[in-house]
Amino acid sequence: MINVLSSVWALLLGVVLIMLGNGMHSTLIGLRGGLEGFSAAELAIVASGYFAGFLSGARVTPRMIKRVGHVRVFAALGSFMSAALIALPLLTEPWAWTILRVLVGFCMSGIYVTAESWLNDASTNETRGKVLSAYMIAQTLGIIGAQGLLTLGDASTSALFIGASILVSISFAPILLSVSTVPVTEAARPMPLLQLFKDAPLSTVGIFLLGCVYATQSGMGAVFGSLIGLSANEIAMFVAIMFGGALIFQYPIGWLSDRIDRRKVICSAALIGAVACGLGWMASESNQYWMLMGAAFFAGGVTAPLYALFLAYANDFLSLEDMPAASGGLVMTFGIGAILGPLLAGWAMEQSGAPTFWLVMGVTFVGIAVYAAYRMTRRAAIPADETESYLGVLPTASPATVETAGVWVAEQAEAEAEAAAEEEAAQQAEAESAETKNPS
Template sequence: MFQVFSGVWALLIGIVLIMLGNGMHFTLIGLRGGIEEFSAAELAIVTSGYFVGFLSGARYTPVLIRRVGHVRVFAALGSFMSAGLISFPLLTEPWAWTLLRLLVGFCMSGIYVAAESWLNNAATNETRGKMLSAYMIAQTLGIIGAQGLLSLGDAGTSVLFIGASILVSISFAPILLSVAPAPVVEVAKPMPLRKLFLGSPLGTVGIFLLGTIYATQSGMGAVFGTQIGLSASQIALFVAMLFAGALLLQYPIGWLSDQMDRRKLIFAAACIGLASCTVGWVTEGGLWPLMAAAFFAGGVTTPLYALLLAYTNDFLSADEMPAASGGLVFTFGLGAIGGPLATGWAMQSIGPFAFWLVLGATFGAIAFYALYRMTKRSPVPVSQTESYLGVLPTASPVAVEAAGAWAAEQAEAEREADAQS
């Protein structure tokens, strides 16, 4: 185990520090936006700006890396992101925040591409699964830990934004000073959406809808907490519960994924999400019901992403997986851009608890469509499915492609072992 991580420990430490800074900034937007009296619709536009930048970064960072080099792009993106974070309290206008969020989203996506390229280059076929899992855990722990750091300052001042900027700045030191060679970044051209849909309607539609859910949870959760009058520490706990649920439910859902018809599991997970949102909606602000709703609604979101990726790969050849990964990441990004806009409009029109209404309706749509697809296609035998690997919705096409390749190799090895026994 030590040998597996000896070459990537600096990268994992750096990722935790980056996610501490980025996780702080996500919640700070809702907290400071409430103090500045931004409306839910304005903060929704600000949130969507991040995902516009994120989608653009995933597309153009590989091009930049090929032009000027891996290390230069990595360092430049880190510098711009740090500058963007520290600029939020200086420019407290919705239009300025939208532009800054677009910048931060672009930089963060590019950082993911660079970091995941490094990780994938350091991995072998035998260690890739463990490395990707450790990378995803490091990301999630960073986001959860970031919520605890919010108690160290006041969102109404510049202190916490400065802290987030410092964390991002120092995160690059262990990575850039390590001796790991800079890899060549190769990302397959995304598969056309029509072809992707024809190959896996449920995977394509499900990923799009899940994009709206994830962006709403991560971007509008703090806005919701602010508008219903939660304290800063309660809002931080609420956001932390969204990601803590994902950390704890990933393994059992992943295990079940390799044992049964994945459409049934997608349906069940979406129903749990719908039930959780119903609890959040009807309890009207009870603290612990809200935390429980956040735990389970957030808890099924990340596993659903990996589950939908694995289900889509079940219908693809190994040669098609890289292009399909890019198409799915793009589809998810489109949903992530639209989700906060729809939620912000609903919260502005109906009230803050429309947050749960929109989330619940989207979970319900995934469940309904999974149920419908069960009547249109026979299940793939469990022995012929690809292996499941927990991939976070924030992963770039590099990690999604690597996870797909690992899943295909793992499944093929298991089939060969079964044939020989």
């Protein structure tokens, strides 16, 4: 692992710095929006703007790279994003923030596509799985670390926004100084949603609902904290614990999903999320701080693993040729859910109060669990030794990385199957040879 990291450490450092800046600004939106008197509905539109920009950037960036090259696209998007982050405290109006968030989402998506292209190019078939895992860990640590940086300043000033902009700006240095090749970036055309639903109904419906949950957590978590009167430090802790839970739960859920029916794991994880949301509802009503943090840990902890579970479960039923298009379709479906989730949560919080933040997520988790249980009655389970391996891809990854991860896992499974078949054939030949030499 050390040898693998030594070849991509600069790229990973750049990713951590990007996530520090992006993670800071995402929470700052809720903190500063509350200080400016923005309503929950207004902040929900602002939060959805990021995911609308992210979804469009994922489709447009590969064409931009093809036209002008990786370095120019990377530099241009980085410049626009830094400018947008600085502009946020200068234009404290909901409509302006929505536009800026769309721009930030578009730029972040493009930055991911470009950085991940270089990261993928820097790895080999033997190291790609470890590199992808290290990349996902770097992303999560960056988001968690960003919440700690928020405690160093005051959201009512421009200092934290400027700090986020600086982090994003300097993140380009280790990435641009460490890359020398120009990788090929080609995103597959997403599979039509009807075809995707026909081939992988649970993954299609589940990942749409999960998009609602994830965007509500990341886009409205700070808004919820602000509305119930948490301090800035407590809100930062609340968001950090949600992502910390995802980091801790990723491995055990993935390990379990490779050994039993994935639908049971999906159903169980969603039920854990629903119960956690119920506890979060009670904690926010009764002002129980540590119960609230526990609810955030478990609700956030199952969300990212569920994303990887849906991708892995879809791959179990797809051919190697269909995986890239299906991955693109699932990412798009997730993005649509991510746009709608904060809007629904913001409207509910506006109508019935801040605790409905948990109600929206809880009902969505229940929907995932119920549909997973229903699908268990409609299709027989695949034997565990015939399923594709789980790889902890995060919702923040670009479609290019999701496609790469799915294809890599499938290719590894095929290679292992071929190696096992060759070993069995060799053992059989050896046994036949021994029998010929020593006839009974």
